[in-house]
Amino acid sequence: MKCTTRSVAGQPPLARERLPGLWGGIYGSFKIAGKLYVQPELLYSQQYHRIEKSGEVDGGYWRSVLSGKVDYLSIPVFLQYEAIEGLKIAAGPLWIFRSNMHHRFRGKVHQSVRVV
Structure with a gap:
């Protein structure tokens, strides 16, 4: 899923993308x-x-990419x-712990040549 937002007037938009992840676990009903x-x-998860x-900056342009992965451990009861x-109504507390986080940043400035 992609979305584009404009945060501050005059600032370039951010392109955000949520990528597929995975989850799994165990549970018991007593x-x-x-x-x-x-x-x-x-x-x-x-x-x-x-x-x-x-x-744009000084006649050129720049581009940056921040990508990452976050691991969570959730304990709902x-x-x-x-x-x-066959139909149960459920409610209860949920505890979430971030167990790991990795981020990678890439950025580049491209200069344009001016002919006078």
Whole structure:
């Protein structure tokens, strides 16, 4: 998914791109009493992103790219109520921990030649 935004008047737009990531984890659902259940989970996810920006400077132009990957560990704990057979309503707290972050920056200034 790409989007372009203009942050400040006169500034060049930012091009942001969210790239596909992955996630996985384990969970269990345990009956507490009657129609009440508790479901703790342990989830790992990777999220990738890329931001590009460019503009003009002194008769030339510049371009920069920031790309990165962020790893998260999420621990949701749901309290569930089985409203009808096969349908549970759930709510509960969620703890998220950033476990790793990598960023890479590339930038370049291109000069133009003026003929007088």
